[in-house]
Amino acid sequence: MNQLTDRIHYLPPDPETDRPILSAICGTYQTLIVDAGNSDKHAKLFLDELNRCQVKNHHAVVLTHWHWDHSFGTNEMNKLTIAHENTKMHLEKMMEYDWSDEALNNRVQKGLENPFCSEMIKKEFGTDRNITITLPNITFKDKLEIDLGGIRCVVKHVGGDHSDDSSLIFVEEEKALFLGDCLYPSIYTQQPQYRIDNVRHLLENIEMFDAKIYVLSHEPPLSKDDFMGYINLLNLICDLTEKHQRNHLNLVNELTSQLNRKLSQLEEEVV
Ligand SMILES: [Zn+2]
Structure with missing residues (x-):
């Protein structure tokens, strides 16, 4: 676990099985977790680290988007889960999926699953493919404000090419902006893609937040x-x-x- 600011801790990304950054924003009364991790193991590692660092009062998780690496740890987190309404819709669709090698390969062939994600799911879970999709408890359409006590977080839907449900989390007092994967290209198209209008719309949204630290989920935090x-x-x-x-x-x-x-x-x- 690393310290992003005095009141924000994070577990760095791990490219081995495409694990994204997981963070904890600590207010006086409540701690908000950003993203649930790519598996029960990943979520458990994060919760153990929070324990070790004596971070308490974590009762809620906010998801940046629905992709497996950010959401498969939701069940193990076992907390109130907050997400955009499209995140819930995508997770609902995924609940019907079978995660065996055969089913994954089949979906890759039909273009319903990204080959890289399929490989990473197999690697993260091994043969014990115990995957439980858990739906968010609270959804929002445009934005949501969460007061943690001395720290306010704005959760804002921005969409973009990577995923239509992408939402960012701005922590006003710490001037930290969590972007999830929203700046990355699409992954469910034949080739990774950006559309000019989507990128411009996204950048306009991002520039509204006056941050000093920027957190993209799969790389070290940026100045x-x-x-x-x-x-x-x-x-x-x-x-x-x-x-x-x-x-x-x-x-x-x-x-x-x-x-x-x-x-x-x-x-x-x-x-
Ligand atoms: Zn993603």
Whole structure:
């Protein structure tokens, strides 16, 4: 467990089985947990760490979106669960799924499951595929404010290409913004995708929050400078995609000459 600020603890992401960051925001009276983890084991590890750090009064979990790695630990967390109404809708659909290798492979073939997620589920759960989908108790449409005592959290639905239910959590007093996976591209399309209008809409929403620390679920927390670099890159690529009418080569050439160097792996992926 690490400390993000005086009043926020987090368990770092673990790429081994695609475990996202799990966090605890500690107010005077209540502690709010952000995301439930990718399995009962992951949730248990987090709860044990909270115990070890003597973090108490955790009665609620808020989900950033429905994807397995953020929601499969909900049952083990065993707390009041808060999520966007679309998160509940997607989880309801998933309740009917069978998680055997055969069923997973079948869904991958039909394009209903992402191959990477399928591999990671097999790796996280092994042969003991004890997966219980638990639905949120409280849902919201646009936003929700939670007062933890001396700390206020705004939970806001932003959507985006990665998942239509993506919601962010802004912790006003700590100037921390939890973004979940909302800035990542789609994963249930043949290729990862961004749409210009979706990205711009998302960035407008994000820029409304005056944060100093930005938490994306699958990487170490970012400072404002690093995060703005990421945002500027997305904005620039949107502009160039529009300018070059999706001509890949022209886009890459102009981006390379504007940056005056070879593109990084991240830049190539975003393009
Ligand atoms: Zn996701």
